[in-house]
Amino acid sequence: MELKRSAKSVIERIVHLRDSLDLGDKKDRRDELEQEMGGPAFWNDQDKAKEIIQELKTLNAVLKPFEELLRQSDDLETLVEFAEEAEDDEFDDEIRAAAKKAQADFEAFELRSMLGGPNDHCNAFITIHAGAGGTEACDWAEMVLRMYLMWAESKGFSTQITDREEGGAAGIQVATIHIKGEYAYGYLKCETGVHRLVRISPYDSAGRRQTSFASVDVLPEIDDTIDIVLRDDELKRDTFRSGGPGGQHQNKTESGVRYTHLPTGIAAESRSERSQHKNDANALAQLKAKLIRMEEEKREADFAKKYDEKGEISFGSQIRSYVLQPYQLVKDLRTSHEVGNPRAVLDGGLDGFIEAYLRMKLAASGEK
Template identity: 50%
Template sequence: MEKDLEDAGILLELAVEEADADTTQEAADQIHELGRRIHQFSLNTMLDGDDDANNAILSINAGAGGTEAQDWAEMLFRMYLRWVESKGFKSNVIDFQPGDEAGIKSVTFTVTGQFAYGYLKSESGVHRLVRISPFNASGKRHTSFASVFVYPELDNEIAIDVDDKDLRIDVFRASGAGGQHVNKTSSAVRITHLPTGIVVQCQQEKSQHRNKDMAMKVLKARLYEAEKRKQDERLQEIHDGKDDIAWGSQIRSYVLHPYQMVKDHRIGLDVGNVNSVLDGDIDVFIEGVLLSGKA
């Protein structure tokens, strides 16, 4: 990108010297495209979390307030589906609880696409809507809340690849109870997995080869268990973050009356085109939060 910027600068200098409008436009196009690439590069550097490249699981729950809140939850659901379509991602509803009269009480769906979780994780929080109620004949202004929570989709298929260079294998003579020798050859095997410090050994078989095979099976089982525990702890950490989502701590407000504006409270960003946002144009908020480092 540095090289391309230098080339575009040289092209622009030549265009100015020769007062060549076509070349000036060519240089401007190159700089515009470079700006887009730099912006994307900046985003990619922020998507470096352990789970950012994963698919996402997104849940929307209506807050207190009955039909008003349930209608708002459905509006948010539509907004995210539109965003998913605009990205070329795929969605799949896995749980849907319709509202009593309108809207939805809750919905959970998966979003499949590269960096889906990395992009959507910043949407977790309380979303607040202010509007004239369509369900109230007196036409009073009403505030509704819905919570959004985003999990990474974790791969249940944990592949355990053991690299030989990560292993220290020791052989020794097996011994039975009371210290008596079971055999006179070094058939027992101890395997130490250096990265994790896990140690397993087997001395039940007379063959060193069979003891090694059995020890490797035990090692892989213990590595699998350790990885599974890490996954569970990671999900628990993410889940514990829900405690911060209280009805008074909204991340974004969508105001339809008495004026129109969407405001992200974390980065102080205001957007006037509410309809566009509710149609899924939320990249400006997602990217703004990512680039601020507050995701």
């Protein structure tokens, strides 16, 4: 009896979700796009065709999991009806397995439905800066870099380090990762802010406890369907020698490119490619993403800090603390979500923090 009640509870949650979501417009739009794709002249305009394919992909990222969830609910309901008619435990194993999968898929879809921002579906750029503190801070910045690379790997996302400046004795001074995957930006944008580490320093011969800081900035990769106009007279372009481990070519030629948007002072640079042309394109793409993100943050002022209000990378400005000594704890200061196993978090276990932030944001939007 308890098993059937549990299964019915899962069904009720899915039905409630179905009734509360208005996906009719999305379904109509998908039908319209699929009809266009089936037309004989679809590929005559390749740019438009790519836009349609991308839009259809974005719609299906929501609709297909939702339709699968409804199918699971119907199947589970049928199993429960059979079990009630049979009045025995013949279907218990099937009900238990089906209810467990439906519950897991429901929670995954519920989380995905929180990603409704205009750029949430985009790929992401993550830039990590070491805070004050020399080698200790640079080493921490590289640990943060590794954490995001491992998180992306766990999701099956592809990654590329597009910019990296070594920290000297160890670690990095700054690095940028390009992460490609569905809703990468939507998941990762809550990571923007200052991350604080407390540990026994491996670089202190006296074995004293040290506090280090690293800032994280997350930007969407803006696709070609979003038109950002950058006027030439509002841009300052600089080139510089890339330096670092890139070899003599990068050290001797000015392949690095930096763009500065004069009206806002926002800058973006790229140094990882041997080709100045590729670095130019990377820097310009990141600048566009920063400008888009700045506008997005104005609409989300309750949850994000504006560029000119980021504050110092030090005490009092962190969003999350990672404590390795004298105890073991990672705690997000915005949501109070915490994990007592820092190693798992530093190995990419960020999903709990991301989900807690999204649920906090969803609850806050519901109160307005």
